[in-house]
Each structure stands twice: as C-alpha cells, then as structure tokens.
Amino acid sequence: MLENYIPIIVLFGIAIVLAIILMSLSRLLGPYRPNKNKLNPYESGMDPVGQAKERYSIGFYLVAMEFIVFDLEVIFLYPWAVGFLDLGLEAFFAMTIFIVILFIGLWYTLKIGTLDFSMKPTLANR
Amino acid sequence: MDYLYDLNTFLPATIMAAAGLVAILMAAYKARIGNIFNFTIVALVMALAVSIRDLFGPDGTAFFDMIAYGGTAAFGAFLVTLGTLFCVVISRDYLEAIDHHYREVYAMILFGSTGMVGLAVSNDLIMLFLGVETMSICLYVLAGLIKGEKIGAESALKYVLLGAFSTGFLLYGIALIYGATGATSYAVVAGAAEATPLFLAGTALLLVGFFFKISAVPFHMWTPDVYQGTPTTLTAYFATASKAASFIALVLVLSRMIPEIEGVELTQLLQVIAILTMIVGNLIALVQDNVKRMLAYSSIAHAGYILVGLAAGTPEGYTGVLYYLFAYTIMNIGAFGVIAYYERNHALDFTDVHNYAGLGYKFPVMGVLLSVFLFSLIGIPPFVGFLGKYYVFAAAVNAGLVTLAVIGVLASAASVFYYLRVMVYLYFREPHKEYQLVRPGALFKYSLILLGILTLWYGIEPIFPTDSLIELISTYY
C-alpha cells in the first residue's frame, strides 16, 4: 500500500522541476532590468544588507544560541524521566554521563565568559 | 556487564570523546596549548593502538546493533584514527605560524574524529546520522577557524549551509527507508525491504547524503571553496579522515543493507557518478593555479576513482576501496603537510603555484617529499597510490565494467599534467624572489618523512607487508 505514495514523490519531483523551469523561464523571457531596489530582497521589511549601527548586542545571539542547545538537549531527559523506573540503573548511569557531558559544555562557556556581558567573549588564547 | 563489553568494542571513539572533554576543560582553564597538544597526541596514540588491536579482533555488532565492530568497521576506525593523528601532528607548527593556534582546535578535532569513527562503524541508520552530524558540526567549526580573513568565514558558511542542506536529504532518505521497512538497523532493513518506489527513493536520498560528504559530482561544489578557505592542515583532515569515514560507512551500507534486496541495482548509478566525478574533478584541476584548490579538485577526482571500486560492487572492489582509502590518507596528508610547510613560511595565500618556483632546492627534504606524494597521487609505481588505483580498476574490470576502468585510467593519465606542473615549478623554474625558509620542526618533519616512507613502503609490493594488509582487508568480505 506504500506504493500509493508514488504520486507524492512524483508531485515532489514535479514541484522542484516546475520551480526550476519557472525561474529559468522568467529570467529568459521577461525583461531583465535590475536596479538596486529591485534586487533588494523583500525580507519582511528588514534590509538584508544591514548597517553596523543596527546590530543587536552580541550577547543577544549568544544567549539565544546557548538556549537552543541546552533547551533541546533536555528532550532526551523526558523519555528517560517517563520510563525512569523501568529502565533501571544502567540507564541512570547513561543519563548521568549525558548530563555530565552537557555540564562540561556549559562549564566551558561559562569559563570563557560567553555569559558575562560586560566583557567581550572571545576564543583568545595567548 | 554488557555495557562495558560494548564500550570495549567502541573504545577508540570512546577514548577520543573522553579526551575531547578533557581537552575542552583544559581549554576552559587556559592550559598551555603545548600541553593540550601533547595530551591530544597521547590520547590519539592510545586510540590508534586500540584500533590496531581491533583490526585483528573478532567482528560483530554492539549497542543493540547500533554499531559494528571488527572487519571493515575496525579498519574504518583505524584509518580515521591514523589520519587524525597525523593531521594533529602536522597542525601544531602550522597553526602556530599562521597565528591561529586556538586551544579549542584539538577538542574539536577529537570530537570530530569521534563522530567519524561513529560513522565508520555505524550499523544502523540512526548511528549513521549521528556520526555524520557529529563529524560535520565539528568540521563546520574548524572550517571557520581563520578569523579576520574573509575567506575563512566564507568557507565555513558555505560548508554549514550546504552541509545542512544535504543533511536534510540524508535525513529524508533515512525517513523514507524507515517508512518502507519499519526499521533502521541495516540487517533488519535488508531483511524487510522490497524494491518499492518508497524504498528506492529513500535509498537515493541516502546516497545523495553520502555523495555530498564524499564530494562526488554534482554534489562536490562546496569542496574546493571549503578546502581553500580552511587552514591547510585541517584541510588535510577534511580530505582524508572525514572522507575515509564517509566512504567506509558507504561501503558498509552498500555491502550490508542493499545487496540482499532484489531489484535494487546501484551499479548504473554509481558508474555514472564515478565517471562524472573523475572527469569533472580532473578537468577543473587542470586549470587551477592555487595548489590547495588543485588538491581539492584532485580529491574530488580521487573520490571518483574510489567510486569505481564501489561500482564494481564485488568483495574485490570493496577491498580495493579500503586499500585506496588507506593509500589516499597517507599520501594526501603528506602532500597537504608539505604545502602547509611552504605556507607557514610566508602567508596564508602562498599557495599559488607560481610561488613554488625553485622551492624544491630550498629545503630539499620537503621538495623530495612533495614529489613523492605527488607521484603517488598520480599513481606511478612504486608508490602506494599506484596499488590503490590498480586494485579498484582491476576490480572494475573483473566485474565487467571495462569502460569505466578505461575512463578511469584516461582520467588519471590527464591528472599527470597538473601534478607534474607543481614539480616543474619546484625544480625547473627560477625563483622570482628569494625566500628564506624556516627549518621545519622535528616532529613535523619526521612525521612527514614517515608518511613518505609509508607511501613508498606500501607501494613496493612483493617484498613488504602490503600483501598482508590486503589479505587482512579481504578477509572482511
């Protein structure tokens, strides 16, 4: 019955081919008179070519990035927490190792000062 | 204690992972880079010793069939560890000289190699995915190591965007295979699969993921840019260890998951990709002036030669592939090592071939070594590259793919031109500027000399233990 998915795959292929054809056609057939504003992509009103003064604080990105990682890694804890009693000691040790590894990562970011907004975080060495 | 037994079969990667953690802590506490380097070397030597032990050990699967050990997998772990060790050894002097010697480099390399070993020993699509991603993420970071220069960040961006893009296809392929068979373990997949369109589409997308990692044409576009923008010794790491891991995982997939399924015929596809890869790689390499970029295209071409062995699809072909990977690892690290040496004397952009004029006489050991590695890359006997080519092409001929083998031979004949061009500049052109070369560090020099000796040693067939290596590999099939 999985053969029923052939149309989907065909659709998938057609979609891609069609997109390519349309893009090429519009380029080939339509008049092409680029100017700065035309070429500027419409990114919900944001200018993709940003100015220096518009930058967010670097700390903003850093916190966001660390949040993503640590937040998502925790998803491994949920299944374990659900089956904690059934899984037994071995799984407990495994998860301990997992958490220790995560912790080492966190510890590293703390030590090099990514969460210290007052100073510039850096990989500086010497 | 099943876990410990399982862990024992995965010991090289475990050692590297643990060492990576220690290394990142050392970096956090601002330990001296020399110490981190030494620690990394020690860990890698241990891992190498263990992986050599595993080469001769039993084979089977562990961690609920997630990984395989022994046989091809053990050879993969060995090759990755060997390549990593040599790349680390030559990295130190170079990174120091170009002023990019960060503490985190070694931790990243160790984590990356953990992923590579995981990839090379994977026996399950989940493990495969994890291995690929662990490896790739570390490589993305390493690719962007050159800070302040635009090319470093650019190469990293290209790598990460295209890599993630290809990951999407790889993952989709895994999902479709899972959907078609309800399993991810190779053996179970092989048992449950039929040649349904769903499964075939999944296999195709999975192969796309592999083709990207091994930089087969037309999935190769990232390779030259990334190789050029990455610090040279790390390029060697990209080009050898990661490629070897991907190829060995591909060999495992092709030999364990695909062959028992009726109606799945990959020879045609692999043949076309191999031909494309060999031709395009060699053609563009012909017109490169930048030696690093030339080697990047040449590595694409070499991927094509290896694909010839895979296209053969016989045990003989797989043996040839493994041997070729071994040959490729030692000679390519050597070539990149010498280029790194020339580069560290000057500037990051010293890789233009015109700058090499007359350098062969400046520090003859390095010139001779580069010549040896290039000869081997061409595939001239008695160097190891010749044997590698011989095994894959012979396997292709025996499998009836004569046209493929002929194209391969013609393509490698064309490659003579651009390799020799470097040597012509090294020895037969007057230097237009006087260069003062730094003496290479002892460890750097002797590890390159060792690679040169290995290149020769494994190329001289009847006397030395090449046969035993081949014998060892061929017992896997």
Add this chain to the structure above:
Amino acid sequence: MVEIDWYLALSAILFTIGALGVLIRRNAVVVLMCIELMLNAVNISLVSFASYHGDITGQILVFFSLSVAAAEAVVGLAIIIAIFRNNLSVDITRINLLRW
C-alpha cells in the same frame, strides 16, 4: 483518523518549500531557517511513519534530528555572525570570494 498520506504529503510539501527557499533566498539567516524547515518536515514524516508502524524508532530519530538541527543552527548562526562582522552583509550571493 487522518490517513498517513496526508502527513506525508504535508511533509513533502514543507520539505520542498524549504529546499526552494534555500535555492532562492539570499539572506543567510533565512536560508538557515529554510534548512530547519526541511529538517522539521522530515520529522513529520518520521513521526507519522513511527505511528504507522507502531514502532518507536522513528520518534527516537526525531529527538536526535531535533538536537542535531539545533546544534547545526547554532554553529550556522555563529558563522553568520562572523561573516557579518567581516562583510557587513549576510547576502549569500555576495559571499563569493572563493570560486572557480
């Protein structure tokens, strides 16, 4: 009960949109987002296959895929920041020093 076909169709369409986005978008951050979209589209497939087979492997793979995607996004973002510092632009069509 909704048929699995619909989930798979949704997944395929989202994947295609993501792929097309990678092809036509020029802002690196948006490209990264498109890639995330592709990966998550695959996750839909995986989860629906898992439910279809009554097997948990697919869901486990989704965990891994999620965390990997996160890690990839982080590294990607970090690199985009580095690019932005150098180029003052994240337009990927202008990032072509390395070519030919």
Add this chain to the structure above:
Amino acid sequence: MDLSTALVCLIIGLPLAGFFINGVLGLISSSYRENKPLIGTIANVAVFAPFLIALYLFFNHSADASAVVVTLFTWIDVGTLTVDIAYRIDQLSLLMVLVVTGVGAFIHLYSIGYMGHDPGYWKFFAYLNLFIFAMLNLVMGNNLLLLFLGWEGVGLCSYLLIGFWYKDMAKSDAAKKAFIYNRVGDFAFLIGMFMVFQTVGSLDFDVILGNLEAFSSEYLFWIGLLFFIGATGKSAQIPLFVWLPDAMAGPTSVSALIHAATMVTSGIYLITRLSEMYVLSPEVMLIVSVIGGLTAIVAATIALTQNDIKRVLAYSTVSQLGYMFLALGAGGFTAAMFHVVTHAFFKACLFLGSGSVIHTMEHVGEKLKKEGKEVDFDPQDIRFMGGLRKSMPSTYKTFLIATIAIAGIPPLAGFFSKDEILMHAFSAGLGEYAGSLYMILWGVGIATAFLTAFYMFRLTFSTFHGKFKLPEKVKEASGAESHLHESPVSMTLPLWVLAVASVIGGFMGIPNFVVETFTGQTANINLLHPWLDTIAADYPIVMGKAVEWLLMGLAVAIAAGAVWIAWKMYGEGRVEESDAVVTAKTGVFYKVWQEKYNFDEFYEALVVRPVVRFSDRVLAVFDMKVVDGFVNAVGGTVRLFGSLIRYVQSGVISSYALYLVIGVILVMAMMLS
C-alpha cells in the same frame, strides 16, 4: 635463503646500496657532500666486498660444476613471457664478475685521489657504483632481458660519466654521441631478442641454448647478426666505433673502467655466452671475424697518428677489441675471453697511468697560472711531455710494463692471449670454410700486432723519455719541470697492482703444447680452457706443434722488431721529428689515418646532415603545424573544457545548492527508472 643466494644478493646489492647511499644523501645533504672520506669509503667498500665474495665463489666453484641459478623473484609475468630476476653463477659469469669487481675496485681506489678536488665527488662515486651494479646485472643475468637491462644500465652510466663535466659543451656532446651510437646497436639487440623469444618462448639462457635445434638456419643467421650488431655498438666495432675515442672526454678513471676494461667487452661476453648458437652459423662467424680484423687494423693505424695520450689509448682499445672479435669469429671464444681478461689488466693500467700523467700536467698548468704566467696548453698532448720518467718513476715503470704486455713480448700477459688469437685465426685459415679469408685475417692480425707494438712504444717513449718539452714549446713555461711530481699512493697503488697483474695474468693461459713439446706427454698447464670448456664452443686447433712454435716465434719477432724500430725513432722522445719521418714514408696513407678514415665525416654527410636538414625543413614544419597543432588541440580542448566547467563554480551558495538539487533529481531518476 641459502648461502649462494645471500652472496649473490650481496654482490648485486652492495653496489646498488652504495649508489643509493651516496646518491640520496649527497642529493639532500650538503654537509654529506663535503664528507669526502666517508663517500669514498662507502663507494669503495661497495665494490671491494663484492670482489672478495666473488673470489670466494670462484674458489668454491669447480671447473666442471654446473651453473647455479639464484632466482630472487619473478619480475615480469605477462602471458607466456615470464622473466625472473635470476642470477647465474657459472664459470663464465664468475670470470667476468672477477674482472669487473677486481679492476673496478682498484679503479675506485684510484678515483679517490684522482677526483679528490672535484665538486661532483659524491655524484661521481654514485655513478660508478651504479655502473658496477648494472655491469654485474649484465654479466650475471640469467636471461636476455636482465642482460639487456644491464646492457642499457651500463650505457646510461657511460652516458652520465662521459658527460660528467657536462658544462663543457664538447663533453656533453661526446656523451650524447656515445648514447646515440649505442642506441643503434641496442635496437638490433632488441629485435634479436624478440626473434629468440618468438622461437623458443623464453629468454633464459638455459632454455635458449638447450633448444638450439628449434632455430631454423635463417633465424640463426639473423639472430646472430643482430646480436653482433648490438655488440658492435657497445664494443665499438666498425661501423659504430666512432663514439669511443670521443668518450675520452670523461674522467680518466671512467675511461679505464668503462671504456677499456669492462663495458666495452660486454659484446664479447654476449657472443661467448651464446657461442653454441654462433658456431651453428659459420656465415655470421666469418662476418664477426672480418669486422673484428678490419676494426683492429683500422684503429691501429689511426692510433699511430694521434697525439692525445688518451686518444691513442682509446684507438688502441678499439683495435684490441677488434682482435677479440677476430678471435670470436675464428672460433676462439676462450681465447677472446682470455684477451678480455689480460686486456682489462694492462689497458686499465695504461689508462690509469695516463690519468696520473694528465693529473700532473694539469697540476703544472695550475701552478704556472698561479705564478702569473700566461700558459695555455693541452695537458693530454704528448708533444708537450717527455722525460717524465725521472719525476714519475712509479707511473713510468707501470706504464712501461703494461706497454710491453700489450705489445706482446713474452712472457707478459698480452703475449699469450694475442698469440692464441692469432693461432685460432691461422687454424681457421686451414679450415674448409672460407679458409683463404681467414688466412688474410691472420695476416691482418700480424700486421696489427706490429702496429700495436710500434704505436704503444711511440706513446711510452714520447711521454716518459727524452726531455720535458713543455718549457721549450710554450713560452713562459720555463721552470715547469720543477712542478712535476709523482701522484699520491692511492693512485700509484692500483697502478702497481694492475702492472703485476699484467705481468702474471698470462700464465693462466699458457698453451699446452709449450710443455707438451718438452715432456712429450699430454699436459694440462692451461687453466682457462678447462675452466670455460662447458660454455665456450671453441673450434679445435689443428696444427702440428712445429707450426705452432713457428707462429709463436714469428709473433715475437714481429713485436720485437716493432719495439726496436720504435726505440730507434722515438727513444729520445723526439715525437714530431720522427712523426715527420713516418709521414714521409707512408705518404698518402698517413693522411688517411690522421683523418681517421673520415668515418665521422662520412656519418656526418650520410646521416647527420640529411637528418638535420630533413628535420629542419620538413619535421620542424610538421612538428610545428601538425604535431604541435594536434597536441595543442587536444590539450587545449581539455583545458578549454576545464576553463569552461570551472565557471560553473560561481562561488554563490544558491547555485551550489541548485546543482545539488539537480543531482538529487538525477539520482532519483536513475534509482526509480
């Protein structure tokens, strides 16, 4: 691995190792290049040790023992062609190995002193070791292909060593000349080899000589002739001999080793090795003899007119090699080998002696220049020499001994070997096949013997007797005689060793009849004949003892007469005056001799100039327009494609992703089709 394998590996391997050590270390380390004692020691050990091993093997190999074949590994295994790297120890190869390593060892020793001040010291010894290695392959190889490998190897070394001072255009031209003339012969050799393989399907000597009945008589003729043409190249016979005199451009020790004692005799070795095949084709034997005899007399007459000390010796070598071929063609294979051995001794001694003289003359020149005197003279020209015996006693004595030996005065080495050759020619002249021709060749041999004795003593007397002529010939060279000096011990010791060998070397081949006449019984005093009996297919000598004595007496009388005349004319060292007398006596002939029979001009007009003209006018155009055009077209097309495809690599991520997607579609299509 048994003992003989180990020993053969050592014999072959040590020179190769010496080459690699000196070559590689010299190439990569400048401090090693300066370490001349070490380089010299390594190179010498690499030759002396094989010499001692060869001696050991020699004494443990009896005359009737069969050949020991040591197979190291299979070299080529293609279709029906199987070629092993296999070495053969038998009576003939042992004899040659002894000559090669023995003479080679002493020449190595000599070179330490002779090349002591040359910046290419390491290179020189590396080449010399490589030469020994190649020569050993030539004489020990168990099949024709390995022999050919050595054959080419010695040619290569000869080329490298003749052009050793390659910065001098004339010298590198001489090297090229030698190489090209040898190529002509090698080509014939190759064709011969193919014919052999075609007939018996193998290149092993045992197989070839064991299946001689498989060859038709045409094949025997052509194979024999082709191999002989190969030999004329390597062993400098008419018509390919002209490279050898020019080859004297190399360092003198090279001339002694390669162009007198060893390499040039490889043609004789080849024919002796295949003697059983040659005797089946009397036509080829006659050709060999005629060419040999012709070469002997032509070269001898040219030698008469030369003034360059090394050139005289070079022509003398050509002449003696002709003698050997004369013997081969007359069925005297053993006699030829005998002459190879004795000639190696005295000719090496002569060359080394001349080197010693040249060394001193160059030294004089340098000293004079240092004193600020404008002197310009050729240190090899005998007209500037004379009287050197006082200042160079060792050189003089050894040179004189070797000269007596080559002149054929009993009981020195050359007498016995030369006598045996003449005996064979005479005996063949009594035979049924082309007897009169062989008889003429015997006459030629006698004449050559006379000339040899004459020009060699002319050389010796003008060099060492009379008074030193440099000061009177060249202005400002007054006081030059005070700079003359004897060469160092490392140079004179080899001279003495070789001189002693030239004295006693002939005793291994004293003819049996000498003893038989007195004792009346069958004697066995000749050592060489029983030693080579299993290999050399000699014609028997059929003559009464009286005739043999008569011939011997005649040879001695001729030689002694020549020496006496030479003493009368040149004894006081008056070269030019006496040469003028000779010129007057011989008239137009002298002119021809002096012009070297115009061989070079002949080749120039017949081959070189047409070829040059053709290549200038036709080939160059063809090359430029057609070949280059084609190559450029192919290369250009390939590169053009490369240049076009590279622009696909636009550097823009989107386009990369697009190609990736195209790839995905391609793979999907192929999988699902």
